[in-house]
Amino acid sequence: MNLHEGKPFTSLGPRIRKSPFFNATRKAGYHTYTIYNHMYMPIVYETPEIDYWNLINNVTIWDVAAERQVEMAGPDAFRLAQYICPRDLSKCQLGQGMYVPLVTEEGGMINDPVLLRLAEDRFWLSLADSDILLWAKGIAMAKGWDVNVFEPDASPLAIQGPKAKPLVANLFGDWVLALKYFWFKETELDGIPMVLARSGWSKQGGFELYLTDRTRGEELWNKIMEAGKPYHIAPAAPNQIERIESGLLSHGSDMDMRDNPFEVNLGKFIDTETEADYIGKSALQKIKAEGIKRKQVGLKWNDQSPSNENHLAVFKGDKRVGKLTSSAYSPRLKHSIALALLDIDQTEIGNVVSIESANGRLDAEVSKIPFLKASI
Amino acid sequence: MNLHEGKPFTSLGPRIRKSPFFNATRKAGYHTYTIYNHMYMPIVYETPEIDYWNLINNVTIWDVAAERQVEMAGPDAFRLAQYICPRDLSKCQLGQGMYVPLVTEEGGMINDPVLLRLAEDRFWLSLADSDILLWAKGIAMAKGWDVNVFEPDASPLAIQGPKAKPLVANLFGDWVLALKYFWFKETELDGIPMVLARSGWSKQGGFELYLTDRTRGEELWNKIMEAGKPYHIAPAAPNQIERIESGLLSHGSDMDMRDNPFEVNLGKFIDTETEADYIGKSALQKIKAEGIKRKQVGLKWNDQSPSNENHLAVFKGDKRVGKLTSSAYSPRLKHSIALALLDIDQTEIGNVVSIESANGRLDAEVSKIPFLKASI
Numbered sequence: 001m002n003l004h005e006g007k008p009f010t011s012l013g014p015r016i017r018k019s020p021f022f023n024a025t026r027k028a029g030y031h032t033y034t035i036y037n038h039m040y041m042p043i044v045y046e047t048p049e050i051d052y053w054n055l056i057n058n059v060t061i062w063d064v065a066a067e068r069q070v071e072m073a074g075p076d077a078f079r080l081a082q083y084i085c086p087r088d089l090s091k092c093q094l095g096q097g098m099y100v101p102l103v104t105e106e107g108g109m110i111n112d113p114v115l116l117r118l119a120e121d122r123f124w125l126s127l128a129d130s131d132i133l134l135w136a137k138g139i140a141m142a143k144g145w146d147v148n149v150f151e152p153d154a155s156p157l158a159i160q161g162p163k164a165k166p167l168v169a170n171l172f173g174d175w176v177l178a179l180k181y182f183w184f185k186e187t188e189l190d191g192i193p194m195v196l197a198r199s200g201w202s203k204q205g206g207f208e209l210y211l212t213d214r215t216r217g218e219e220l221w222n223k224i225m226e227a228g229k230p231y232h233i234a235p236a237a238p239n240q241i242e243r244i245e246s247g248l249l250s251h252g253s254d255m256d257m258r259d260n261p262f263e264v265n266l267g268k269f270i271d272t273e274t275e276a277d278y279i280g281k282s283a284l285q286k287i288k289a290e291g292i293k294r295k296q297v298g299l300k301w302n303d304q305s306p307s308n309e310n311h312l313a314v315f316k317g318d319k320r321v322g323k324l325t326s327s328a329y330s331p332r333l334k335h336s337i338a339l340a341l342l343d344i345d346q347t348e349i350g351n352v353v354s355i356e357s358a359n360g361r362l363d364a365e366v367s368k369i370p371f372l373k374a375s376i
Numbered sequence: 377m378n379l380h381e382g383k384p385f386t387s388l389g390p391r392i393r394k395s396p397f398f399n400a401t402r403k404a405g406y407h408t409y410t411i412y413n414h415m416y417m418p419i420v421y422e423t424p425e426i427d428y429w430n431l432i433n434n435v436t437i438w439d440v441a442a443e444r445q446v447e448m449a450g451p452d453a454f455r456l457a458q459y460i461c462p463r464d465l466s467k468c469q470l471g472q473g474m475y476v477p478l479v480t481e482e483g484g485m486i487n488d489p490v491l492l493r494l495a496e497d498r499f500w501l502s503l504a505d506s507d508i509l510l511w512a513k514g515i516a517m518a519k520g521w522d523v524n525v526f527e528p529d530a531s532p533l534a535i536q537g538p539k540a541k542p543l544v545a546n547l548f549g550d551w552v553l554a555l556k557y558f559w560f561k562e563t564e565l566d567g568i569p570m571v572l573a574r575s576g577w578s579k580q581g582g583f584e585l586y587l588t589d590r591t592r593g594e595e596l597w598n599k600i601m602e603a604g605k606p607y608h609i610a611p612a613a614p615n616q617i618e619r620i621e622s623g624l625l626s627h628g629s630d631m632d633m634r635d636n637p638f639e640v641n642l643g644k645f646i647d648t649e650t651e652a653d654y655i656g657k658s659a660l661q662k663i664k665a666e667g668i669k670r671k672q673v674g675l676k677w678n679d680q681s682p683s684n685e686n687h688l689a690v691f692k693g694d695k696r697v698g699k700l701t702s703s704a705y706s707p708r709l710k711h712s713i714a715l716a717l718l719d720i721d722q723t724e725i726g727n728v729v730s731i732e733s734a735n736g737r738l739d740a741e742v743s744k745i746p747f748l749k750a751s752i
Contacts, residue, residue: 011408011419012685013616014702015505015629032387035411038505038628043387105517110510129391129414131507134486135514141481141655142518240389252414253391279517309388326390 016040019065020155020217028225028235036066036129043237049331051236055204056332059163060236061224064201064208065155065217070113070125070133076145077121083143084136085115086261086284088274092117097182097197100125101261101269102132107283108257110135112249112266114199116184126156126210128251139279153214154195159224160206162375163231168207171227172196176207184210189223192216201238203246203374240308241328244337247298247370254296254325254339260287263341264296265369294322295347297340298371299355301364305329305336306357313356314340314364321346324355330371337371338364392416395441396531396593404601404611412442412505419613425707427612431580432708435539436612437600440577440584441531441593446489446501446509452521453497459519460512461491462637462660464650468493473558473573476501477637477645478508483659484633486511488625488642490575492560502532502586504627515655530571532584533596538751539607540582547603548572552583560586565599568592577614579622579750616684617704620713623674623746630672630701630715636663639717640672641745670698671723673716674745675731681705681712682733689732690716690740697722700731706747713747714740 017039019025030042042063045051054060072080082089085100092098094117102111102125111132113125125132137149159168168176171189176196179185184197195210211220225233247265249255255264261284262270272285299314305327306312314322327338338355346353349368354361393415395401406418418439421427430436448456458465461476468474470493478487478501487508489501501508513525535544544552547565552572555561560573571586587596601609623641625631631640637660638646648661675690681703682688690698703714714731722729725744730737 011410013410013629014684014687014700015626016410018686034387034389034392104513131510134507135510137480138511138514139518142515250391253389308390310394311390324390 012040019063020211020214021063021065021157021221022217024218024221025063025235030235030237037068037127039066039068041066041237042235045235045237048239048241051234052239052241052331054232054234054236055161055202055239055242057162058232058234059159059161059167059206059228060234061221061228062158062160062237064158064238065211067126067128067156068133069152069154069210070127070136070149071122071152072125072136072140072147072149073122074147075121076140076147077123080136080140080145080147080149081115081123082276083278084139086270086278086280088271088276089115090276094119095183095185097184097199099182099269101266102135103261103280103284104257105280105283107260107280107287109251109255109259109261109264110257112251114182116195116197118195124152124154130251152212154210154212155214155217156208156210157220157224158200158206158208160200160202160236161204164204164206167224167228167231167233171224189220192220192223194220201248202242203248203370204242205375240326241330244326244328244339245330245332245370245372246374247339249339250326259341260284260292262287262292263294292344294341294343296325296369297342297347298367298369299324299338299340299353299364300333300367300371301336301355301362303336303362305338306355306359306362314342315354315356315361316346321353333371337367339369342366388416395439396587396590397439397441397533397597398593400594400597401439401611406611406613413444413503415442415444417442417613421611421613424615424617427610428615428617428707430608430610430612431537431578431615431618433538434608434610435535435537435543435582435604436610437597437604438534438536438613440534440614441587443502443504443532444509445528445530445586446503446512446525447498447528448501448512448523448525449498450523451497452516452523453499456512456516456521456523456525457491457499458652459654460515462646462654462656464647464652465491466652470495471559471561473560473575475558475645477642478511479637479656479660480633481656481659483636483656483663485627485631485635485637485640486633488627490558492571492573494571500528500530506627528588529590530586530588531590531593532586533593533600534576534582534584535600536576536578536582537580540580543600543604543607543609544572544583547600565596568596568599570596577624578618579624579746580618581751616702617706620702620704620715621706621708621746621748622750623715625715626702635717636660636668638663638668639670668720670717670719672701672745673718673723674743674747675700675714675716675729675740676709676743676747677712677731677738677740679712679738681714682731682735682738690718691730691732691737692722697729709747713743715745718742
């Protein structure tokens, strides 16, 4: 497979930000990148399949500094955080993270960050790709609230895979093994400051190190690569194959402002009964009460995956009933898989629909997600 | 020159949006693209130099659909537009556009769109690369104003170069020649609806056609390419060489939230004396009264341009006095040029400073901007 074939080039200019790990990733030989939150983010090193097996079998190191943070700090920080998050944040303890679908007043999804509570009055949102900094800052200003909203010097580096635990325990101590999922602690490695969280955009287990001194990115990367040698560590990146197998969503691909959380199986993260006031509450209550008209499902089929370049249309007979939102060939399942948004009457497990690909229609079967269980 | 050398690849996936002209640009053979407002945008076809000469000598067609629009419509549309724009919008007539630096409460630049007034109570912001949709929508909601804020189906296609006028007059009629700079009119071409504006991110003259039916992008592109043959039309893109020569700014590269409009020579677009209330007014009044501490200047030097990958540091002797924000080799001037942000005491025309490049220091002279006069 010639990975270069048909792929456009891009330029490296000063308009797009470089991560603190940028030089390290370049030396490590990344092949393909995207732009995410106005920052370059490597997404392929060898091939998506080789990177995938490194993640599944061993341990991988990912430059995900492009998951930028929005910090909310000050007397009204809790008030602002609660207002923009549709979950009851009084339940969020210090040192705890929570996955929060952010929505507009109409209930449309604008991001799906992890919220980290660093202090009673200090929060981070670890973002998918949209300028929530502008959203949060504009709202705080318009409300006249006393809260400082800014992007802190905090750049996540993910360590993911089944051998992440022994590697990170080796570097930081056995306390990391006791961290609950999404919990975190401020720590350091040979004086390099960071927030260490048990989290990451895979279901193979692992940690995210939020480096809080951007001048020390290459140093941190190199220390981890060195310590990871016995575990066969390899540079990699958020992997499309594994994350679709695991049912992890990518904002912009699997949902956007036109979709609500209930449609993409995120209803369990929405507190419609809480007393707390938040943006979109009445819209989400109404959607929940009335029921959704379309829903995200898994699709599987035996042929090779069609091009994942666009949102391919899905049909039932002559009727268009939805669209693919992301797809890949699963090397472990040995068939193709996709996430799709379908009309609600087409979402029963086992239902067969057709995907409209460049090479004609492909029959696919509605399947449960995740396609594969987490190894965390 | 091997354009591929050292350049990373990127992938084409469903996460990033495709412009209505995407298929047309691919068939036209774009070589390099970037991601802008969550959308692919071609930036090089042949080489930056060949594209440049096509723009300087003839006429070029650019897919700039990634300059997405934010529409503000409804009873409080003027109120919202005025609140987020630091210019007196009562002066903006129907059919008129205005360049507006958008700022935070602290006066930091978050975008520099063109505002188009489509009706008394209907505006578009034609954006640089940041989610002003979230900014404007969040503020309107927090204020409780009665205004609909959304991204309309409007995708600019630019026609730029000295032969843009005869070409566009040929297609649309001689009325286009009477359009004043930044003014626009709703029109159509063989039933393809659009807003036609005299504008564009070059100083070689031309128009932007805001296509308002995204299903007809390829059709519009092809009609213009066909009509442009006698004028030697070529596909091209926002050109870094020409725009630096002309002193046009790129948000993210030449300024960002850490910079105020006065520092980057945009003070003439700020109305600090108006009665209108807008975000950042008191901060901008204070900055204007106290004077700025650093300022954007041009730099020129005889060697080849160093890598434009990063914001290179600028020194005066041992003292760091600023940074390059964008640079290129000018084929018309036959020397290198750059935009730079320097400490105010280093900004006198003729002052010699040093640029820290990978190959050592380069002496450069402070120069007026624009480097070359507009041909509009």
